[in-house]
Amino acid sequence: MTTLGILGAGKVGTVLARLAVAAGYxxxxxxxxxxNRIELIVDVLAPGAIPLTAAEVAEQADVVILALPLGKALPLDEGAGIPRDALAGKVVLDAMNYWWEVDGHRDDLGDPTVSTSRLVQNLLPDSRVVKAFNHLGYHDLDESPQPSGSVGRSAIAIAGDDESAVAEAAAIVDALGFDPVVVGGLDEGVHLGPGAELFGAKKDADGIRDAIDRATATAV
Structure with a gap:
């Protein structure tokens, strides 16, 4: 059984935990x-998930999802919010976005031409980072899962440089109830964040591909 770790016990983290438990992870x-700060939250919102410390999750999980506020994951003191050494060699799914309302006005995070997942990869050079689960709101993540092959199934875009890590991310996306759509390398994550057409938009696989085609055509 694959052990899936989630760093972040907020709305997105608990929804993903609940979906992953239902999928058999x-x-x-x-x-x-x-x-102990999150035991009650997890018991109510993600029953079956096991609450641990961040260090324990990073050490024990096979794949780790980052569902933290980005400003906590990428502080100015070089990643105090992420147990980097324990994530070496692992697939890390980046579900984070830059929100100035939460993270503050940050020149290091606010460049719209730079994928924040690239910054995460730079912080975790020994991990295999894949952008995933960041562009759907937590309500849609919670309410939209369908079995594989369902007509009109909602899709999740994936961006990553490592082919095997992308394939593993795609398998997790599918298992959690969404069609995985690989949109390119990690730098293509700029098309998935706040301000992009796909951000907050519930689309099927064809809809995601169409939106990416428009975004890349405009970028050129």
Whole structure:
């Protein structure tokens, strides 16, 4: 059984934990502090997931999803919010976005031409980072899963440089109830964040491909 770790016990993190438990994964989840701070939250919102510390999740999980506020994951002191050493060699799915309302006005995160997932990869050079699960709101993540092959199934875009990591991310997206659509390398994550057509938009696989085609044509 694959062990899926989630760093972040907010709305997105708990929804993904609940979907992953339903899909048959062993799920570990951590907030920003001791496990007892999130035990009740996890018990109510993601029953079956196991609350641990961030270090324990990073150490024990096979694949880790980052569902933290980006400003906590990428602070100016070089990643104090992420247990980097424990994530070496692992697939890391980046579900984070830059929100100035939450993260503050940050010159290091606010360049719209730079994928924040590229910044995450730079912070985790020994991990295989894939952008995924960031462009759908938590309500749509919670309410839209369907079995593979369902007509009109909602899709999740994936961007990554490592082919095997992208394939593993696609398998997780499918297992959680969405059609995976690979949109290119990690730098294509700029088309998935706030301000992009796909951000917050519930689309099927063809709709995502059409939106990416428009975005890349405009960029050229």
């Amino acid at each position: 062993r799920v570990l989840i951590a907030g920003s502090g001791p496990r």
